[in-house]
Amino acid sequence: MTDLPRLIATEEAFAPREYIDAFLDLTKSVDTATSRYLAIYYRQAEAVRQLTDLDYRIAEMDAHGVDLHLIGITGPGVQAFDAARGTELATIANDTLAAAIGRHPTRFAGLAAVAPQDPAAAAREVDRALGSLGLNGVIINSHTHGEYLDDPKFWPIFEAAVARDAAVYLHPTFPSDAMIEPYSKYGMMGALWGFGADTSLHAVRMILGGVFDAFPTLKVVLGHLGEAIPFWLDRLDNRHANIVRRGGLGPLGMKQLAKSPSAYFRDNFWITTSGMMSDPPLRFCLDRCGDDRVLFAIDYPYEQTAEAVAFIRAAPLDRATMDRVTHANAEALFRIAPLALRRAAVQGV
Amino acid sequence: MTDLPRLIATEEAFAPREYIDAFLDLTKSVDTATSRYLAIYYRQAEAVRQLTDLDYRIAEMDAHGVDLHLIGITGPGVQAFDAARGTELATIANDTLAAAIGRHPTRFAGLAAVAPQDPAAAAREVDRALGSLGLNGVIINSHTHGEYLDDPKFWPIFEAAVARDAAVYLHPTFPSDAMIEPYSKYGMMGALWGFGADTSLHAVRMILGGVFDAFPTLKVVLGHLGEAIPFWLDRLDNRHANIVRRGGLGPLGMKQLAKSPSAYFRDNFWITTSGMMSDPPLRFCLDRCGDDRVLFAIDYPYEQTAEAVAFIRAAPLDRATMDRVTHANAEALFRIAPLALRRAAVQGV
Numbered sequence: 001m002t003d004l005p006r007l008i009a010t011e012e013a014f015a016p017r018e019y020i021d022a023f024l025d026l027t028k029s030v031d032t033a034t035s036r037y038l039a040i041y042y043r044q045a046e047a048v049r050q051l052t053d054l055d056y057r058i059a060e061m062d063a064h065g066v067d068l069h070l071i072g073i074t075g076p077g078v079q080a081f082d083a084a085r086g087t088e089l090a091t092i093a094n095d096t097l098a099a100a101i102g103r104h105p106t107r108f109a110g111l112a113a114v115a116p117q118d119p120a121a122a123a124r125e126v127d128r129a130l131g132s133l134g135l136n137g138v139i140i141n142s143h144t145h146g147e148y149l150d151d152p153k154f155w156p157i158f159e160a161a162v163a164r165d166a167a168v169y170l171h172p173t174f175p176s177d178a179m180i181e182p183y184s185k186y187g188m189m190g191a192l193w194g195f196g197a198d199t200s201l202h203a204v205r206m207i208l209g210g211v212f213d214a215f216p217t218l219k220v221v222l223g224h225l226g227e228a229i230p231f232w233l234d235r236l237d238n239r240h241a242n243i244v245r246r247g248g249l250g251p252l253g254m255k256q257l258a259k260s261p262s263a264y265f266r267d268n269f270w271i272t273t274s275g276m277m278s279d280p281p282l283r284f285c286l287d288r289c290g291d292d293r294v295l296f297a298i299d300y301p302y303e304q305t306a307e308a309v310a311f312i313r314a315a316p317l318d319r320a321t322m323d324r325v326t327h328a329n330a331e332a333l334f335r336i337a338p339l340a341l342r343r344a345a346v347q348g349v
Numbered sequence: 350m351t352d353l354p355r356l357i358a359t360e361e362a363f364a365p366r367e368y369i370d371a372f373l374d375l376t377k378s379v380d381t382a383t384s385r386y387l388a389i390y391y392r393q394a395e396a397v398r399q400l401t402d403l404d405y406r407i408a409e410m411d412a413h414g415v416d417l418h419l420i421g422i423t424g425p426g427v428q429a430f431d432a433a434r435g436t437e438l439a440t441i442a443n444d445t446l447a448a449a450i451g452r453h454p455t456r457f458a459g460l461a462a463v464a465p466q467d468p469a470a471a472a473r474e475v476d477r478a479l480g481s482l483g484l485n486g487v488i489i490n491s492h493t494h495g496e497y498l499d500d501p502k503f504w505p506i507f508e509a510a511v512a513r514d515a516a517v518y519l520h521p522t523f524p525s526d527a528m529i530e531p532y533s534k535y536g537m538m539g540a541l542w543g544f545g546a547d548t549s550l551h552a553v554r555m556i557l558g559g560v561f562d563a564f565p566t567l568k569v570v571l572g573h574l575g576e577a578i579p580f581w582l583d584r585l586d587n588r589h590a591n592i593v594r595r596g597g598l599g600p601l602g603m604k605q606l607a608k609s610p611s612a613y614f615r616d617n618f619w620i621t622t623s624g625m626m627s628d629p630p631l632r633f634c635l636d637r638c639g640d641d642r643v644l645f646a647i648d649y650p651y652e653q654t655a656e657a658v659a660f661i662r663a664a665p666l667d668r669a670t671m672d673r674v675t676h677a678n679a680e681a682l683f684r685i686a687p688l689a690l691r692r693a694a695v696q697g698v
Binding site for chain 2: 037040143146148150175176178179180181182183185186187188190191192193196197200201204205208209224225228230231232233234235236238239240242243248249251252253254255275276277278280281284287288302303
């Protein structure tokens, strides 16, 4: 047991109590597939406790040998609201998270919530959260009222993130109202299918919209082993080149890019294992993206900690790769201090 | 050269001239992202000739050693029209295709177009096309005016397909009007991204909608190496089981399934390499789905024959696997007569 690598989980959810209350309040006036779905969830006491009581999870982390949670606000989070309320809730969320990290500095790290509804305020919050609050990155729960981050009006957020060298975790949310209808059967709008559909769409829009030509050092993190984009890399390049070859850039409203789409994915993206507890796609992504780009994640409380930990502990990786995936990549990307002594050693196990 | 395995390409497009004319006529009254996109394409003489002149492609097949095209109507095809016009065009398409196969019996095989707009007529057309016309399967270009095949009103088509043991190729089209808006930037609505998003959604809807519990022997074919569903198989099972465990089947309007989602994919789906000219996803899919489930395809005229052929000829596969992927799986699934003598031998190469 003493030889177990430090285990950092990088897509772990929380929500301030104020968010849950505000969301339930919102559902009184907003009736969408998403609000109905979440209103059911947010009325379950145990589910709410898992999200809102940040100390509660320590026991589960201990039970399964998880050393550290990198915690971010659950989707849709502050993006569900208008600009003023969203901005206010982001501040509350980040203060709440920073306080919890203060109580458990070796067990928690945090991603800053921001409300893209007010891009200038969001940029200031990035600066505050990565500065005085000492958080470790930024989380954005995909689209904001159906708007995507390829829209230059949001780019002050990226400017602030790049200035702080803060990675932006592009976390799923439900498909936007503009596209959710075909996803609203059979429970497909959430993690079962819609999350990946929306987030992969969003990431590809960012690539094709020239975000990474404008911000070449921007770091973006995707969960779920890259939302299947690693599977599509060569087809993206092939079809993009085909459109360029046919002279379709202009007629289709496309931007001239400096590189092929897959090159941005390889240069600007990191991916985590959240919800993908399966060796074949892990191996595939390590081979396609490199072992410095893949990070362990659980997605607490939505996924089972026991299952995620058992998966990664047993994954057929050499020790150097295992060390990178379980903690070293997370330490580097999110500037989480390496522990001179692993937790197991601290506890004398 | 004489040792080259027979090369059958299984997702090769055509359109009767009547379809092109009808579609361009339709664009006078229907103004959507899809109609605008295709109106440009269908006014290019070379593009139209590649689709409508079925003899024209033989030279390209010869130039690159492609023995046989399994030909199906291009998307959205007959599904773009009302029921009467769609049904009429399906008949025209199938007669046109059967005539071409009659001219080139060793070079062409064909998939029957059907218009799901009139399910009973579509079922009759399956029977006619697989019966007296001697076609080899069925092609449906994904959704029909935003409706998906999990809707039981379409199931007479599956009943007819199962009765004829005819595989149904679920080929992409543009996302439906209900979801296309977020895909309509940067040329993403077509092959670059929207095709896969729509077709994978459709296939997962069929699985979760109980199509394969109703038709356990139904065979469905997906292009593009399964539209990334092989990447998601374990997550589909995990999230589906999670919903069942939480008692969410009822509240989320889900159906009780006899098997896990991935089991239907493994049992009822075949996948082709169209547009995915890349060894890593090919290897991944062979490992996940089995080498009896993967078929070579080009996607003529949209993909380059030279590139697709060079890819598969050089793919690092053992000879038995190469034989299955290049022709044996296609021969079995679509009942294409194996050639006692390969084409190369026929020509004395």
